[in-house]
Amino acid sequence: MAALRTRASAWWAGSILGRHLLVALLGLVVVVVVLESSSDFRNLQLASMAYLGIAAGGLTVLTGLNGQISLGHGALMAIGAYTTALLLDDREASTPLPLVVLAAVVVTLLVGIAVGAAAARLHGPYLAGATLALAVAVPGIALYFKEQLGGEQGLRVVLPDIPAWVLDLAYFVTGQDLTRSRYVAYLAWLTLVITFVLLANLARSRVGRRWRAVRDDEVAAELAGVHLGRARVSAFVVSAAAAGAAGAMMALTVRLAAPSGFTLTLSLTLLSAVVLGGLGSLAGALLGAALLTFLPQVVTDIGVDAGLSDIRAAELAPLVYGVVMVLVILLAPAGIVGTVRTALLKRRLRRSAAAQTRTAGTNPTAPGTPGTPTTDPATTTSKGSTT
Amino acid sequence: MRRRLHRPTTLVAAATAGVLLLGACGAGGRDDDGGGGDGGDGGGGATAPGVTEDSIKIGAHFPLTGVAAPGYNEIPTGAKAYFDYVNAQGGVHGRQIEYVVRDDGYNPTNTSSVTNELVLEEEIFAMVGGLGTPTHSAVVDFLNDEGVPDFFVSSGSLQWGDDPEAYPYTFGWQPDYEIEGKIIGQYVAENMPDAKVGLFLQDDDFGDDAEKGVRQFLDDQVVAAERYTSGNTDVGPQIAGLQAAGADLVLSFNTPSYTALSQLVALRLGYEPQWFYTNVGSDADLVGSLLSRFSEGAVEGGSSSLDGVMTTEYIPGVDQPDDPWVQLWQKVWDEHGEKGKLTNYRVYGMSHAYAFVQALQAAGEDLTRDGIVEAMEEVGADLEGPQLAPFRYSSDSHLGISGMRVVEIQDGAGEDLTPVLITDIGDAEIVEDDSGQDGDAPPENGVPEAP
Incomplete structure (x- = not known):
């Protein structure tokens, strides 16, 4: 039994991919259970949460791991969404959905290469400015090419009929008929899980270490042989691809790709989701997306129940969101997940320090006092951040 | 086991599960509040979704x-x-x-x-x-x-x-915007045959449909058509374009903010054509307040700010x-x-x-x-x-x-220039309305009865 446990924990520590896949599998089971047990409306809300989560996940990798800031991710989502809309313009559109999503990702990826190449030369506020320009310009393109891209009104997205085998499979597994809303929600969450597995793996690989090295100290990274530009562009491209997938899911969920859906606000919203959740953490991105999706409705409902007029209740949502944002930044500057993680880590350090002193038995009168050997916590932290 | 909790990936899973469950719990609660019964069937029997006895x-x-x-x-x-x-x-x-x-x-x-x-x-x-x-x-x-x-x-x-x-x-x-364009177009063609007409259009269905209607009657008289994109608040180039083309009558199909913006830009350029705004953009009170806000008080707002401007009317205001x-x-x-x-x-x-x-x-x-x-x-x-x-x-x-009348705003109120004119989209003729709709009054208690 003990041997088995040791082997299991050795595998857990050793195989990053295996670990991620296992977590993904568990995540999928949770997704199936939750989607099957919630209403059509909740399914669509969860689909919105998924596409915001995918985009925020991509952004958190870029900002948290590579230290680049992007105010243009909403525009990259627009590119994914418009690609989807152009491929799915009527019910007879024959392109299978996985191909559509893939096309959206590829197109956004190409745009990401172009923008990333320019962005790699810029820093801080300049980079923010350049990506800001992207956020402003892309909706303008849709307005300019009115014939092809539908102008202000945008392009409708028609969800193709659900393939028979999917319907059969869904019925076989769950015993319920698959509604269109639930189908969309499954698509979005499946995409989210795949994206997150890929991002998590990348972040833990050599590529991810390079990104972090560039973020932490450019000179040191360059001295260590990291090509700065390449690391920056690759981070941007990966992040853009995630935004493309998110855009495709958004188009399917909203059933429309219109310029007014991709204003600067969307980009800023994504950034705030990342900051709320915690920079560099995929869990944080997901948490931020959840807040963005559920908070406005919950707050508005509370407002209406409290007897406010519709207008007042509607104005309450941005107010509460702003207050939450300010509170998080004041009280938990590392974001919600970041702060929780730090707290856990601290507790663990204290405990292991206590355990150290106890087993060493040198000074039983002061267990766990500060001032006990500092070497152990140091090794634990470095282990925690490199594995 | 304790170690695992510290893994970020596990946190991802835990957070996902937690958040999803939260969402699901919310769903459960709301449905119960709704009074039971899933109305997913979509109107099979006599009771439709959203309708109860009372x-x-x-x-x-x-x-x-x-x-x-x-x-x-x-x-x-x-x-x-x-x-x-x-x-x-x-x-x-x-x-x-x-x-x-x-x-x-x-x-x-x-x-x-x-x-x-x-x-x-x-x-x-x-x-x-x-x-x-x-x-x-x-x-x-x-x-x-x-x-x-x-x-x-x-x-x-x-x-x-x-x-x-x-x-x-x-x-x-x-x-619809097309019949409004037609009625305005015909009015101008009949009453101002010498006017050089400029069009100021919102660049979407609104402007397009209206232009289609206007051009049925005024195609020869139109000297310029300028478009603005909703959201872009700089309309200087468009108004200057109309001025340069020598338009002395501007037909504007825009929202109220753009009425105020176009008025301000024209003031700045010293451009004084006859303005003709769509019903959508001609609420005198709102435009007046927008005018004073946009100009930071330099232009006096108030309901008389659009006096002398022509527009249309389809319900009494x-x-x-x-x-x-x-x-x-x-x-x-x-x-x-x-x-x-x-x-x-x-x-x-x-x-x-x-x-x-x-x-x-x-x-x-x-x-x-x-x-x-x-x-x-x-x-x-x-x-x-x-x-x-x-x-x-x-x-x-x-x-x-199906129709509207053309009015001129004086002291913030519309003065009739035509009787109520009705028409339809396409080639339908514009005729005077004889249904008497404009002279009717609501029932005594203010609630309509079954027809």
């Missing part, structure tokens, strides 16, 4: 916050006041009307999500008065797929009514306090309104609320979604109401009010 739940999406909110967010307050008024008189066929308004911030993405909420969670019987062309475009397919009556879209785009086969559940309400309809609206607002005074936007909301109550009356006691659509196609064209010209509803057309 209540009808309807919904709408409006920009309550954001740039489009000023003015437009008053529409639902007017509609709500009228529904409350009807409820106080016993409702329709014994049913109280419950009116749920959701904010979409004039963003189609939000419109889509609030419409999901209204239809799937609130289980509304019908959408009434959803506002905006790009916003409502995002949900018109969904509403029709789900078979939700989509009445009286607050937008004059042709797409709400010119093809009832494509959108059998959708009805327009206000005169607050500038006609003696009109029996306006008197009814004033009474409704005094009894059931919120703070603030009666405005033209609130009158607009009450007017389409009135039409919806008529539709409910016409649909009879056994209310179904298909039933109300059929009833509207059958009797819609004969409905009395505040509108100056009759509706065009039939099985071939779901377009709304």
Whole structure:
């Protein structure tokens, strides 16, 4: 039994991919259970949460791991969404959905290469400015090419009929008929899980270490042989691809790709989701997306129940969101997940320090006092951040 | 095991699970509140979703916050006041009307999500008065797929009514932009044959449909057509373009903010043509307040700021306090309104609320979604109401009010330049309305009866 446990924990520590896949599998089971047990409306809300989560996940990798800031991710989502809309313009559109999503990702990826190449030369506020320009310009393109891209009104997205085998499979597994809303929600969450597995793996690989090295100290990274530009562009491209997938899911969920859906606000919203959740953490991105999706409705409902007029209740949502944002930044500057993680880590350090002193038995009168050997916590932290 | 909790990936999973479960729990709670029964079957029997023995739940999406909110967010307050008024008189066929308004911030993405909420969670019987062309475009397919009556879209785009086969559940309400363009075009051609006409157009369906109508009559007289994109507040180049082309009459199809912006730019350029604004952009009170706000007080606002400007009119507004309809609206607002005074936007909301109550009356006691659509196609064209010209509803057309009159604004009030003119899209002739709609008065108690 003990041997088995040791082997299991050795595998857990050793195989990053295996670990991620296992977590993904568990995540999928949770997704199936939750989607099957919630209403059509909740399914669509969860689909919105998924596409915001995918985009925020991509952004958190870029900002948290590579230290680049992007105010243009909403525009990259627009590119994914418009690609989807152009491929799915009527019910007879024959392109299978996985191909559509893939096309959206590829197109956004190409745009990401172009923008990333320019962005790699810029820093801080300049980079923010350049990506800001992207956020402003892309909706303008849709307005300019009115014939092809539908102008202000945008392009409708028609969800193709659900393939028979999917319907059969869904019925076989769950015993319920698959509604269109639930189908969309499954698509979005499946995409989210795949994206997150890929991002998590990348972040833990050599590529991810390079990104972090560039973020932490450019000179040191360059001295260590990291090509700065390449690391920056690759981070941007990966992040853009995630935004493309998110855009495709958004188009399917909203059933429309219109310029007014991709204003600067969307980009800023994504950034705030990342900051709320915690920079560099995929869990944080997901948490931020959840807040963005559920908070406005919950707050508005509370407002209406409290007897406010519709207008007042509607104005309450941005107010509460702003207050939450300010509170998080004041009280938990590392974001919600970041702060929780730090707290856990601290507790663990204290405990292991206590355990150290106890087993060493040198000074039983002061267990766990500060001032006990500092070497152990140091090794634990470095282990925690490199594995 | 304890070690594992510290792994970020596990945290991802834990957070995912937690958040998803939270969402699910919320779902469970809400459904119970809703009073049980999943209305997913979509109107199989006599009871339609959102309808009970003593209540009808309807919904709408409006920009309550954001740039489009000023003015437009008053529409639902007017509609709500009228529904409350009807409820106080016993409702329709014994049913109280419950009116749920959701904010979409004039963003189609939000419109889509609030419409999901209204239809799937609130289980509304019908959408009434959803506002905006790009916003409502995002949900018109969904509403029709789900078979939700989509009445009286607050937008004059042709797409709400010119093809009832494509959108059998959708009805327009206000005169579409094309007939407004036609009526304005003909008026100018007859009364100002020497004018050099400039067009100032919003660059979407609004401007396109109107231009189509105007050019039927004025193609030779148009010397310039300038377009602006909604959201871009710099209209200097467009107005300068009109000035350079020598236009001495500008026909403007724009929203109220752009009326104020174009007036300010023209002032700065010393450009003084005769202005002719669409009904949409000519609310004198709102434009006046926008003018003083945009110019930071340099231009005195107030309702007289648009004096001398020509526009059109299809329902009586607050500038006609003696009109029996306006008197009814004033009474409704005094009894059931919120703070603030009666405005033209609130009158607009009450007017389409009135039409919806008529539709409910016409649909009879056994209310179904298909039933109300059929009833509207059958009797819609004969409905009395505040509108100056009759509706065009039939099985071939779901377009709304068929005409309007041309007026000139003096002291903030419209003075008639023509009688009520009616027409239809395409080549339909423009004729004087003889239905007497503009002279009618509301019933004594202010609640329409079954036709």
